[in-house]
Amino acid sequence: MRMKQLASVLIFVGAGVCATQASAQFDGLYAPVAPPKSVNLGMVELGKKLYFDPRLSKSGFISCNSCHNLSMGGTDNIRTSIGDKWQQGPINSPTVLNSSLNLAQFWDGRAADLKEQAGGPIANPGEMAFSHTLAIDMLASIPAYVREFKLVFGKDKVDIDQVTDAIAEFEKTLVTPNSRFDQYLLGNKTAMTKDELAGYKLFNESGCVACHNGPNLGGNSFQKMGVVEAYKGNVEGRAAVTGKDADRFNYKVPTLRNVELTYPYFHDGNSDTLGEAVDVMGRLQLGKKFTKAENDQIVAFLKTLTGEQPVFRLPILPPSSDKTPRPTPFN
Amino acid sequence: MRMKQLASVLIFVGAGVCATQASAQFDGLYAPVAPPKSVNLGMVELGKKLYFDPRLSKSGFISCNSCHNLSMGGTDNIRTSIGDKWQQGPINSPTVLNSSLNLAQFWDGRAADLKEQAGGPIANPGEMAFSHTLAIDMLASIPAYVREFKLVFGKDKVDIDQVTDAIAEFEKTLVTPNSRFDQYLLGNKTAMTKDELAGYKLFNESGCVACHNGPNLGGNSFQKMGVVEAYKGNVEGRAAVTGKDADRFNYKVPTLRNVELTYPYFHDGNSDTLGEAVDVMGRLQLGKKFTKAENDQIVAFLKTLTGEQPVFRLPILPPSSDKTPRPTPFN
Numbered sequence: 001m002r003m004k005q006l007a008s009v010l011i012f013v014g015a016g017v018c019a020t021q022a023s024a025q026f027d028g029l030y031a032p033v034a035p036p037k038s039v040n041l042g043m044v045e046l047g048k049k050l051y052f053d054p055r056l057s058k059s060g061f062i063s064c065n066s067c068h069n070l071s072m073g074g075t076d077n078i079r080t081s082i083g084d085k086w087q088q089g090p091i092n093s094p095t096v097l098n099s100s101l102n103l104a105q106f107w108d109g110r111a112a113d114l115k116e117q118a119g120g121p122i123a124n125p126g127e128m129a130f131s132h133t134l135a136i137d138m139l140a141s142i143p144a145y146v147r148e149f150k151l152v153f154g155k156d157k158v159d160i161d162q163v164t165d166a167i168a169e170f171e172k173t174l175v176t177p178n179s180r181f182d183q184y185l186l187g188n189k190t191a192m193t194k195d196e197l198a199g200y201k202l203f204n205e206s207g208c209v210a211c212h213n214g215p216n217l218g219g220n221s222f223q224k225m226g227v228v229e230a231y232k233g234n235v236e237g238r239a240a241v242t243g244k245d246a247d248r249f250n251y252k253v254p255t256l257r258n259v260e261l262t263y264p265y266f267h268d269g270n271s272d273t274l275g276e277a278v279d280v281m282g283r284l285q286l287g288k289k290f291t292k293a294e295n296d297q298i299v300a301f302l303k304t305l306t307g308e309q310p311v312f313r314l315p316i317l318p319p320s321s322d323k324t325p326r327p328t329p330f331n
Numbered sequence: 332m333r334m335k336q337l338a339s340v341l342i343f344v345g346a347g348v349c350a351t352q353a354s355a356q357f358d359g360l361y362a363p364v365a366p367p368k369s370v371n372l373g374m375v376e377l378g379k380k381l382y383f384d385p386r387l388s389k390s391g392f393i394s395c396n397s398c399h400n401l402s403m404g405g406t407d408n409i410r411t412s413i414g415d416k417w418q419q420g421p422i423n424s425p426t427v428l429n430s431s432l433n434l435a436q437f438w439d440g441r442a443a444d445l446k447e448q449a450g451g452p453i454a455n456p457g458e459m460a461f462s463h464t465l466a467i468d469m470l471a472s473i474p475a476y477v478r479e480f481k482l483v484f485g486k487d488k489v490d491i492d493q494v495t496d497a498i499a500e501f502e503k504t505l506v507t508p509n510s511r512f513d514q515y516l517l518g519n520k521t522a523m524t525k526d527e528l529a530g531y532k533l534f535n536e537s538g539c540v541a542c543h544n545g546p547n548l549g550g551n552s553f554q555k556m557g558v559v560e561a562y563k564g565n566v567e568g569r570a571a572v573t574g575k576d577a578d579r580f581n582y583k584v585p586t587l588r589n590v591e592l593t594y595p596y597f598h599d600g601n602s603d604t605l606g607e608a609v610d611v612m613g614r615l616q617l618g619k620k621f622t623k624a625e626n627d628q629i630v631a632f633l634k635t636l637t638g639e640q641p642v643f644r645l646p647i648l649p650p651s652s653d654k655t656p657r658p659t660p661f662n
């Protein structure tokens with residue numbers, strides 16, 4: 001239904017009929033970010049602690065929040081992340097904000113959902129460098145954690161499924177409603193300035209919307225990086241998951257929500273600024289060189305996608321007990 | 332006055348008069364942790380952002396909170412900390428909690444106060460590996476920071492003095508009132524159990540109080556590590572600051588507030604548990620081998636020193652601008 005609607009709109013654009021009109025006919029291709037409809041609050045609170053707990057890493061130094069920092073748009077704002085022993089990660093950390101709206105997780109979509117994603121970095125030797133068994137041993141040695149898991153899950157034993165369920169449940173709360181764009185979509189037509197609306201029009205009519213649509217303005221399809229012109233800096237992409245040659249250089253389209261906060265851009269983090277990213281996308285994906293004025297307007301529009309960041313108290317973690325295995329950062 | 336009072340009490344103990352009595356006569360040697368009497372709230376909010384901002388490091392990855400983690404008792408719970416490029420730090424990170432009550436900062440007291448301390452790690456090549464100039468360049472490139480500094484300090488230019496003033500002001504709020512020991516000191520004599528009171532008595536009468544007294548149960552003098560018996564693992568200590576041979580192996584006595592949370596113990600972090608730390612202190616400082624039962628009681632008392640942890644919202648940091656120099660974690 002959405003794709004059909006999109007196709008007809010794009011044909012309409014192709015005909016050049018609306019070149020000077022407002023682009024309200026595109027509004028239906030997007031949707032405001034909504035608060036999560038159903039969350040288990042006990043699980044959210046437990047998941048929040050786990051998200052901030054560096055004891056889930058071998059070193060005792062790296063937590064989920066290290067690379068998906070909720071003070072910084074859910075990213076680390078570094079080209080590629082820093083893992084255990086300062087290893088350089090292979091790819092840019094995508095934002096955790098609104099990630100529940102994505103069709104899959106990781107740039108190559110190798111995790112079906114947030115729960116599956118959450119277990120990955122803990123056991124990845126280049127990231128947190130721990131193992132699920134060691135993570136559970138750690139948690140099970142801390143009486144306050146054991147009690148909280150029992151309260152939330154009703155079981156006597158902590159297991160990795162509970163851990164990833166809790167982290168995923170917390171991540172479901174990490175949505176950013178009420179951006180100015182969403183206010184506009186919900187009927188406040190004064191929420192965006194003239195330049196921002198012009199940028200929105202360009203965004204739609206140039207074809208950015210073809211991939212960046214839906215509530216997350218992206219995150220709902222895999223697309224080739226470098227359609228019209230090849231991208232220097234491609235890695236295998238989605239082909240690593242599917243094994244299909246056709247999926248080489250295909251990546252999950254990143255969300256543009258809060259894109260003002262999630263620099264640097266692309267899977268390799270090689271574009272430092274939004275202006276540069278818009279320029280690259282225009283040329284490589286659309287075969288279009290935006291003028292400086294057009295680029296500025298699109299960037300102005302993109303900044304209206306910054307929503308209200310999740311607000312919560314910094315969690316206080318339960319202390320290790322005498323039996324808790326100690327972190328080993330230097331061996 | 333306090334030292335005189337302490338001396339007379341210790342003589343009293345030495346005479347063995349109160350061996351079986353409650354140790355209420357020692358209560359005056361301590362004091363409850365009080366909320367800060369005067370803080371500049373705007374400066375606190377700005378300082379909180381800076382405290383959590385990893386852009387004050389070369390890598391863009393390490394913030395004050397990395398090693399003085401407010402989810403974890405204001406420490407990193409690692410023997411010695413992890414610095415830029417995973418360098419191993421030379422000494423255990425002391426807790427930031429109640430650090431405003433200390434007579435000086437760092438284990439060797441080389442910083443007179445929190446403001447002086449705050450500038451240290453930013454420019455230390457083994458820690459955040461940045462420089463004050465680069466830190467100011469970064470902040471001055473971020474319009475929202477520039478506005479907030481102007482609002483708080485009333486000046487057009489951001490400088491390092493403002494940065495360290497703001498961080499120190501935030502740190503003044505990081506006190507932990509209302510521990511059960513403080514409830515006891517304030518008159519609630521049922522706040523501690525029989526075992527905890529027995530541990531308190533042992534703590535006083537064995538002489539622990541000689542160094543661990545005052546509102547912070549420590550933090551108010553420099554003392555030799557290894558009085559009766561030498562400590563393996565001593566480094567230069569206070570002599571690095573004074574140049575005096577007599578100050579070798581002298582360290583600032585650490586606070587025992589929240590000591591349940593600030594493992595591992597001592598300047599080298601070589602004691603993993605409170606029980607081990609009490610045993611080492613008894614033997615090396617007091618020439619006393621505590622029995623298992625005595626050790627357990629002292630540990631039980633020490634756990635009554637855990638206060639209410641600072642509660643606040645995770646700060647949301649202003650995004651970098653196109654002009655902000657990008658972090659360089661890997662070169």
